[in-house]
Amino acid sequence: MGSGLLYGVKRVSTPKVPTSERLWQLFVIYLPYLWLLLFFLVPFLIIFKISFSDPVIGQPPFTPLFDSSESSFIHVTLDNYRFLFEDNLYWLSYLKSAKIAAISTFWCLLIGYPMAYGIARAKPVQRNILLMLVILPFWTSFLLRVYAWMGMLSTHGLINTALLASGLIEQPLKMLYSDTAVYLGIIYSYLPFMILPLYASLERLDNSMREAASDLGASPYRVFTDVTLPLSLPGVIAGCLLVFIPAMGEYVIPALLGGLDSLMIGRQLFNEFYSNRDWPVATAVATILLIILLVPIMLLQRYQIAQEDGP
Amino acid sequence: MSFIQIENISKKFDGVTVVDNISQDINQGELFAILGGSGSGKTTLLRMLAGFERPSSGRILLNGKDMTDLPPYQRPVNMMFQSYAVFPHMSVAKNVGYGLVKENIKKPEIDHRVEEILALVQLSSFSNRKPNQLSGGQLQRVALARALIKKPKVLLLDEPLAALDKKLREQTQFELMNIQHELGITFILVTHDQEEAMTLASRIAVMNEGKFIQTGTPTEIYEYPSNRFVADFVGSINLFEGIVATNDSNATQVKTDALGLLAASPDARVNVGETLWVAIRPEKISLSKKTISSTDINSVKGAVWDLGYYGNHCVYRIKTDNGTYLQVTTQNQSRATGLDINWKDEVHLSWDPACCMVLRE
Ligand SMILES: Nc1ncnc2c1ncn2[C@@H]1O[C@H](COP(=O)(O)OP(=O)(O)OP(=O)(O)O)[C@@H](O)[C@H]1O
Numbered sequence: 001m002g003s004g005l006l007y008g009v010k011r012v013s014t015p016k017v018p019t020s021e022r023l024w025q026l027f028v029i030y031l032p033y034l035w036l037l038l039f040f041l042v043p044f045l046i047i048f049k050i051s052f053s054d055p056v057i058g059q060p061p062f063t064p065l066f067d068s069s070e071s072s073f074i075h076v077t078l079d080n081y082r083f084l085f086e087d088n089l090y091w092l093s094y095l096k097s098a099k100i101a102a103i104s105t106f107w108c109l110l111i112g113y114p115m116a117y118g119i120a121r122a123k124p125v126q127r128n129i130l131l132m133l134v135i136l137p138f139w140t141s142f143l144l145r146v147y148a149w150m151g152m153l154s155t156h157g158l159i160n161t162a163l164l165a166s167g168l169i170e171q172p173l174k175m176l177y178s179d180t181a182v183y184l185g186i187i188y189s190y191l192p193f194m195i196l197p198l199y200a201s202l203e204r205l206d207n208s209m210r211e212a213a214s215d216l217g218a219s220p221y222r223v224f225t226d227v228t229l230p231l232s233l234p235g236v237i238a239g240c241l242l243v244f245i246p247a248m249g250e251y252v253i254p255a256l257l258g259g260l261d262s263l264m265i266g267r268q269l270f271n272e273f274y275s276n277r278d279w280p281v282a283t284a285v286a287t288i289l290l291i292i293l294l295v296p297i298m299l300l301q302r303y304q305i306a307q308e309d310g311p
Numbered sequence: 312m313s314f315i316q317i318e319n320i321s322k323k324f325d326g327v328t329v330v331d332n333i334s335q336d337i338n339q340g341e342l343f344a345i346l347g348g349s350g351s352g353k354t355t356l357l358r359m360l361a362g363f364e365r366p367s368s369g370r371i372l373l374n375g376k377d378m379t380d381l382p383p384y385q386r387p388v389n390m391m392f393q394s395y396a397v398f399p400h401m402s403v404a405k406n407v408g409y410g411l412v413k414e415n416i417k418k419p420e421i422d423h424r425v426e427e428i429l430a431l432v433q434l435s436s437f438s439n440r441k442p443n444q445l446s447g448g449q450l451q452r453v454a455l456a457r458a459l460i461k462k463p464k465v466l467l468l469d470e471p472l473a474a475l476d477k478k479l480r481e482q483t484q485f486e487l488m489n490i491q492h493e494l495g496i497t498f499i500l501v502t503h504d505q506e507e508a509m510t511l512a513s514r515i516a517v518m519n520e521g522k523f524i525q526t527g528t529p530t531e532i533y534e535y536p537s538n539r540f541v542a543d544f545v546g547s548i549n550l551f552e553g554i555v556a557t558n559d560s561n562a563t564q565v566k567t568d569a570l571g572l573l574a575a576s577p578d579a580r581v582n583v584g585e586t587l588w589v590a591i592r593p594e595k596i597s598l599s600k601k602t603i604s605s606t607d608i609n610s611v612k613g614a615v616w617d618l619g620y621y622g623n624h625c626v627y628r629i630k631t632d633n634g635t636y637l638q639v640t641t642q643n644q645s646r647a648t649g650l651d652i653n654w655k656d657e658v659h660l661s662w663d664p665a666c667c668m669v670l671r672e
Pocket residue numbers: 324325329347348349350351352353354355356503
């Protein structure tokens with residue numbers, strides 16, 4: 001009898017999960033962290049480290065941080081950051097990038113929301129076709145699509161030829177190599193990243209919520225502002241982040257469509273890395289960019305936690 | 312002129328008729344229940360009354376005014392949704408007050424009325440909670456309060472109590488009746504639960520395949536069903552097919568294969584020689600171990616084949632000597648450890664011809 005009791009107690013205190021299964025569970029849980037560690041944190045730390053070095057001509061083109069041969073064991077310099085702060089060029093580039101990214105995000109939202117709404121409200125068959133159309137551009141290379149815009153916008157491009165032929169204009173318009181072209185390129189390229197999360201949150205929205213608001217006397221406009229928009233806010237936030245963050249560091253579009261004076265930070269980064277071969281300054285530029293991008297994400301996270309906690 | 316007039320309403324979805332030419336008058340202050348099986352078109356009919364669905368043909372009049380083309384937000388009608396549709400991003404008080412904000416009523420008055428209605432549905436202490444912090448029953452009461460606060464002329468309720476457990480459902484049924492009585496609002500209630508329809512409604516419409524099969528008071532529907540479908544759908548019933556043998560002012564006698572000659576309450580509409588069904592409710596049959604009937608008619612002998620004990624009553628399935636099954640329910644009036652009549656017991660069944668009805672179709 002005693003042994004039976006003991007056996008019972010033992011079973012309760014140590015649930016028998018095979019060790020291999022436990023390991024597997026841990027592996028699955030920590031896999032995303034491992035991924036982030038290997039492919040985000042470690043590369044970032046390398047970049048972060050380089051941003052405190054001095055540039056040299058050689059291979060690699062920066063001084064080592066730990067040098068046992070010199071008197072001071074650790075060699076750290078803040079010159080790169082000081083340089084960034086002192087030279088207006090960088091601040092203007094950050095500002096310009098932020099402005100272009102913000103305005104593009106706004107336009108993507110303005111264009112993408114009605115599209116996502118339309119897709120979410122369409123009949124299932126049409127919905128799949130429309131979603132396919134949104135994703136379809138990804139089948140061709142990003143670079144090719146930007147080149148196609150060059151072809152359309154250039155002085156003898158599609159748009160100018162058509163306008164000239166129709167007699168609407170006498171002189172070809174200057175569209176390529178301007179901020180407008182950059183906006184067009186970014187909005188066009190990033191629109192799907194806005195539409196898809198918006199669609200996901202709008203599609204999940206229970207239609208009876210909208211009907212209930214309407215039933216209680218809300219006009220279609222109020223139904224939208226009181227129910228549809230607040231309930232699709234997670235999609236709006238996700239879409240805006242997905243557009244704003246890559247647009248902020250965009251290099252290809254301003255390089256191909258923008259004018260020589262389009263001082264976006266992605267271009268500065270490229271110049272420092274490849275033209276000047278000044279890796280320490282380039283990595284400092286990248287580090288500051290990351291910090292700037294972390295601010296909106298953290299603010300949103302705090303907002304979301306506040307939302308979940310309720311009043 | 313009735314308060315609500317539904318005139319020849321039909322609704323087709325992609326050519327499939329879901330609501331089929333329904334006409335019905337509903338009086339002011341009435342609690343009208345629509346009872347029907349799943350997919351019979353109840354919700355669709357209600358949605359047409361609320362204005363979410365446009366009828367394919369027909370008209371809906373309220374107080375003599377045609378409201379077929381009015382959008383939902385202009386109708387003096389509120390709906391409580393089958394899924395509750397409580398706004399997840401608003402507190403209980405905000406949810407309940409939403410309809411008043413849309414009427415441009417001042418804030419102190421809104422607060423006062425929200426408080427009042429929350430007290431009515433016993434949610435006063437929950438006014439600052441968010442919907443995800445409420446139980447299913449509480450959510451359902453929020454939905455009810457939100458629909459009631461505008462004091463609509465008509466309140467539409469789509470299976471309002473389906474998600475509640477039996478105790479809470481009964482309690483809420485009484486609350487609903489009190490509220491309806493207090494505010495004098497016309498309720499149109501959709502349900503597939505016949506007990507709910509019976510207890511709540513002043514009139515019931517039994518719906519099947521988009522049509523109202525029968526409309527009447529709960530007693531009419533239960534005791535005088537107009538056809539086999541209604542008799543079978545509302546409550547349990549024993550049905551036997553047969554041919555009318557005699558028909559006079561005393562009784563209609565029907566010759567059945569299952570139980571021989573049966574006497575039913577006289578029905579002038581049937582003809583001798585016609586094939587129809589004799590129907591007897593299980594609780595109308597008396598069950599005894601001894602012979603109780605002096606006549607042969609409406610009396611049979613059998614054995615207990617199956618028995619269900621429900622606490623307050625018992626359901627017996629009796630197999631007669633010729634292999635016919637009958638369902639009989641008895642009240643458990645005495646408090647005893649064992650039942651009087653048990654498995655395999657020989658029993659005598661008999662019933663009053665007045666409790667027997669003949670049904671066509
Ligand atoms: N928007 C729609 N499009 C196509 N068919 C529909 C639509 N709404 C309802 N139906 C169909 O109409 C029929 C009746 O639906 P309805 O929702 O009115 O049934 P119900 O009586 O409320 O059923 P339940 O008791 O299950 O709620 C169903 O067959 C349903 O598939």
